[in-house]
Amino acid sequence: MGLTPESPADVVRRQYLASAAGDLDALRATLAPDVEWTEMAGFPLAGTYRTPVGVTTHVMEALGADWDDWAAHDDTYVVDGENVVVLARYTAKNRVTGKALAARVAHHFVVRGGLIVRFEQFVDTALVRDAMTP
Template sequence: MNKYQKLLHETYVLSGEGKLEEFKTYLSDNVSWTEAAGFPYAGIYIGPDEVVKNVHERLGTEWEGYAAKDNIYTFNKNIVIVYGNYSGTYRLTGKSFIADFCHLYEFDENDKVKKFIQIVDSATVNKALISN
């Protein structure tokens, strides 16, 4: 297993378990985290605290059983692309979804995530947000 794959897999596990303080230790102090346009948490967040506050805390409180399953990794030096699937049930509507994603990560010289870009089927996610 590539060192970056090991590190990233640990971040998926930690965020899935709600261990957000531990998750933050994998991010550089000035990480740039981009959630895709059209995604419920769209935006660019700078720094671990902003990432957790605007993305991961919301995932943990607004969704039941939210998960990001990392399935396939591809590597180019310190850049990693992960293909996987999101799933969960939106608490306010009770609707579930499964959506494909690609995550692009760039690591700094200390093996911390310095850049994240999300690509996702946001239409599938957004359908879960709408009440009938």
């Protein structure tokens, strides 16, 4: 009997755990080589990033530079085939203003062949902006 392949939700959960641990190599291992990772318009890192290194460099490392204790808390998973929607929370403290951030978010992942091929973020960008404004 072989190993059971990871479910799409398992792959997404592994991504959150790697992010929480600050393990960018493990996080990149969850992403397809041609991943499309979209941060919402109005978010400080708004745009679409491609490649696992592009995602970790322009998103995770950038967040780590601007925020202390940035965390995405994955609370609820809704799965429909290759689509995984995660209702989550961001918590962090802005390094410049010292203000805390607590915002509800939704993340939509598409997982194929055991890798995340697409990600789209939905977040109340006004809360993020408020935490960044002195």
